[in-house]
Amino acid sequence: MAAVVAASGIAVYASVEADRVQVLVLALGLAALAVLGVGLTTAAPGTVLAGLAGLAAAWSVSAWTRGSGAPGGTIFAAAALFGASELAYWSLEQVSVADEPELAAQRLAGLAVRVTGALLLGSVLLASLGLHAGGGVVLEAVGVAAAIGLLVLVVILARAGHETIER
Amino acid sequence: MKRHITVKLEAYVVLTAIGLLAALVFARPELALLSAPFAVTIALGLALARPPDVRAWVELDRERVLEDDEITLEVTLEARVGASRLELLVDVPTELELVSGRNPLALRLGASEERILTVRLRCARWGAYRFGDLHLRARDAAGLLTWEQTIARPATLRVYPRPEALRELVAPRETQLFTGNRVAREKGEGLEFADLRPFASGDRIRRINWRASARRGELWVNEFHAERNADVILFLDSFAEAQHAGHGTLDQAIRAAASLTERYLAGKDRVGLVNFGGVLNWLRPGTGMRQLYRIVEALLNTEITLSYAWKDIDVLPRGTLPPKALVFALTPLLDDRAVRALLDLRARGFDLVVVEVSPVPFVEPPSGESGELAFRLWQLRRQARRLEYERAGALVVEWHEDTPLTAILEGVSASRRHAVARV
Numbered sequence: 234m235a236a237v238v239a240a241s242g243i244a245v246y247a248s249v250e251a252d253r254v255q256v257l258v259l260a261l262g263l264a265a266l267a268v269l270g271v272g273l274t275t276a277a278p279g280t281v282l283a284g285l286a287g288l289a290a291a292w293s294v295s296a297w298t299r300g301s302g303a304p305g306g307t308i309f310a311a312a313a314l315f316g317a318s319e320l321a322y323w324s325l326e327q328v329s330v331a332d333e334p335e336l337a338a339q340r341l342a343g344l345a346v347r348v349t350g351a352l353l354l355g356s357v358l359l360a361s362l363g364l365h366a367g368g369g370v371v372l373e374a375v376g377v378a379a380a381i382g383l384l385v386l387v388v389i390l391a392r393a394g395h396e397t398i399e400r
Numbered sequence: 401m402k403r404h405i406t407v408k409l410e411a412y413v414v415l416t417a418i419g420l421l422a423a424l425v426f427a428r429p430e431l432a433l434l435s436a437p438f439a440v441t442i443a444l445g446l447a448l449a450r451p452p453d454v455r456a457w458v459e460l461d462r463e464r465v466l467e468d469d470e471i472t473l474e475v476t477l478e479a480r481v482g483a484s485r486l487e488l489l490v491d492v493p494t495e496l497e498l499v500s501g502r503n504p505l506a507l508r509l510g511a512s513e514e515r516i517l518t519v520r521l522r523c524a525r526w527g528a529y530r531f532g533d534l535h536l537r538a539r540d541a542a543g544l545l546t547w548e549q550t551i552a553r554p555a556t557l558r559v560y561p562r563p564e565a566l567r568e569l570v571a572p573r574e575t576q577l578f579t580g581n582r583v584a585r586e587k588g589e590g591l592e593f594a595d596l597r598p599f600a601s602g603d604r605i606r607r608i609n610w611r612a613s614a615r616r617g618e619l620w621v622n623e624f625h626a627e628r629n630a631d632v633i634l635f636l637d638s639f640a641e642a643q644h645a646g647h648g649t650l651d652q653a654i655r656a657a658a659s660l661t662e663r664y665l666a667g668k669d670r671v672g673l674v675n676f677g678g679v680l681n682w683l684r685p686g687t688g689m690r691q692l693y694r695i696v697e698a699l700l701n702t703e704i705t706l707s708y709a710w711k712d713i714d715v716l717p718r719g720t721l722p723p724k725a726l727v728f729a730l731t732p733l734l735d736d737r738a739v740r741a742l743l744d745l746r747a748r749g750f751d752l753v754v755v756e757v758s759p760v761p762f763v764e765p766p767s768g769e770s771g772e773l774a775f776r777l778w779q780l781r782r783q784a785r786r787l788e789y790e791r792a793g794a795l796v797v798e799w800h801e802d803t804p805l806t807a808i809l810e811g812v813s814a815s816r817r818h819a820v821a822r823v
Binding site for chain 2 (some may be wrong): 278281282285286289291293296297308310311312314315318320323325326329330331332333335336339340343347350351354355356359378
C-alpha cells in the first residue's frame with residue numbers, strides 16, 4: 234500500500250510539474266500505477282518492474298516538457314521512486330513469509346535511512362551535473378561504456394538466475 | 401549454502417541500465433539521477449553482502465503421543481555470521497496442525513546470536529512421522545542476494561490412535577491355559593460359582609458350602625469356574641480401502657484395532673495381529689505393555705500396497721493363529737483374497753467375528769441410470785458376501801463411520817449370546 238502511495242505521488246507530481254501534455258503524463262503515470270498495483274496484487278515481480286519503469290518514464294516525459302536542465306524536483310522523484318521500489322519488493326517478500334514485528338520495525342528504519350540517503354545522493358549529483366552540464370565527448374564515451382557494461386551485467390545475472398532455478 | 405540472486409537485484413539492474421541508457425540517448429541528466437539510488441544500492445549491496453553461517457537444531461519434547469495431544473517443537477538457531485533476514489521453514493506433516501508459534505517465519509539474526517523458537521503442534525491424526533528438515537533462506541541487508549540451505553534434522557514422532565472407550569468386549573468362545581480374567585468353562589480356581597459336589601479328601605475347609613452341607617447332612621463343597629485368558633487375533637484387511645476427504649476404511653479399522661488391542665491386553669488376554677494385504681505381516685500373540693506397543697507400532701506402519709499376488713491363509717507361519725483363538729476381522733470386504741481367507745479360517749474352525757468397515761459412506765454413487773444400476777449391483781454383491789459368511793457360521797456386522805465401536809461390539813456380544821442360547 235505504501236509503495237502505491239509513493240508511486241501515486243510521483244505520478245501526480247510529474248503531471249503537475251509538466252509544462253505541456255499534462256494529461257499524457259498523468260495518463261502514463263496512472264497506467265504505470267495500475268501496472269504496479271496489479272504486480273503487487275498478483276505478486277508478479279516482472280509486472281512490478283514494468284510499473285516502476287512506467288513511473289520513471291512518466292517523470293522523464295514531464296522533465297522533457299520543461300526543456301533542458303534537471304529540475305529540482307528530480308531528487309524527490311528519484312527518492313520517491315527508490316522508496317516505492319523498496320516498499321514494492323519488500324511487500325513481495327511478505328507474500329511467502331511475513332516479517333516478525335521486530336524485524337519489520339528494523340527494516341522500516343533501514344528504509345528511511347536509505348531513502349534519506351537517496352535524497353542526499355540526488356542533491357549531490359544534481360549539484361555536480363549542474364557544474365558539468367554538457368559533459369563532452371570523453372564523459373559521454375565513459376557513459377556509453379558504463380551503460381553497455383550494465384547491459385552485459387543484466388544478461389549475466391539473467392543467465393545465472395536461470396541456472397540457479399534449473400539446479 | 402547456495403547463493404541466488406533475487407528478483408529485486410534483477411529489477412534494480414534493469415532500472416539502472418534503462419535510466420542510464422535513456423539519459424545518454426535523450427541527453428537528459430535527470431534520467432541518470434533517477435537511476436542513481438538503484439545503482440548505488442547494487443554497488444553497496446553486493447560489496448557488503450556476506451554469506452551467513454547459521455546452525456540449527458530441532459527438538460521435540462516427546463516422541464510418543466496420542467492423537468489430539470499437543471507437542472512442542474523447539475528450533476535452536478545459532479549464527480556465527482548473522483543474516484539481515486532469515487526465513488525459516490520447518491517441514492511439518494499436514495497431520496500436525498499448528499497451535500501456536502509461526503512456521504514459516506522471518507527474523508533477523510545477528511552475528512553470534514542464538515535464538516530458540518517454539519512451535520506448538522496438535523497431532524491431528526495417528527501415524528509414524530519423520531520430520532523436522534529445516535529450510536533456511538538468508539538475505540543480505542539490501543535484499544539483492546539470498547542463500548538457501550536445507551538442514552536435515554529429522555525427528556521421529558509416533559502418534560498413537562486414541563483408544564476409544566469400550567464398555568464391552570466380544571468374549572472368545574474358548575479360553576486358553578493361562579490365568580486371566582475370563583470365566584472358563586472348566587472348573588478350577590476362580591470366583592465364579594460353577595457347581596456343588598461332595599467333600600473329598602484334600603478339599604479346603606473354606607470351600608465347604610455350610611448351608612448345602614446342613615441340608616444334605618454331609619459335607620459339600622463349592623466348585624468354581626477357572627479364570628483363564630484367551631487368544632485374540634486381530635485380522636486387518638489391508639488389500640484395499642475406500643477413502644474420502646482424508647478418512648477411509650483403513651483409518652477406521654486401525655483405530656478400532658488399537659482400541660481392541662489395548663482393552664484385550666488390559667484383560668490379560670494374549671493378542672496377535674495379522675495384517676493381511678499387499679504386504680503381509682503378523683505378530684504372534686503376546687501379553688503386556690510390550691505387546692501393546694508392538695501391535696500399535698505395526699498398525700502405524702500399515703498402508704495399502706497394491707498387489708495382484710494371490711494370498712491365502714497358508715502363507716501365515718505356524719503359531720500365528722493358535723487353536724481356539726478368537727479371530728476378530730476388520731475388513732471393508734472389498735478384496736476377494738481377504739474374503740476367501742476369512743472363510744477359510746472359519747472352515748478351519750476358528751471362532752470368527754467379522755466387522756465389516758463399511759465403505760459405502762465413502763463412495764459416491766455414480767450418476768446416470770447405468771451408474772445407479774452398477775451401484776445397486778455392487779451393494780447386492782456385498783450383501784451376498786455377508787450371507788456367505790453367515791452360512792459358514794461367522795457373524796458379520798456392518799460398521800458405519802458414525803457409529804461408535806462400542807455399540808458394534810455390544811451388538812456382536814448380544815448376537816453371540818443369543819446364538820449360544822439357541823444352540
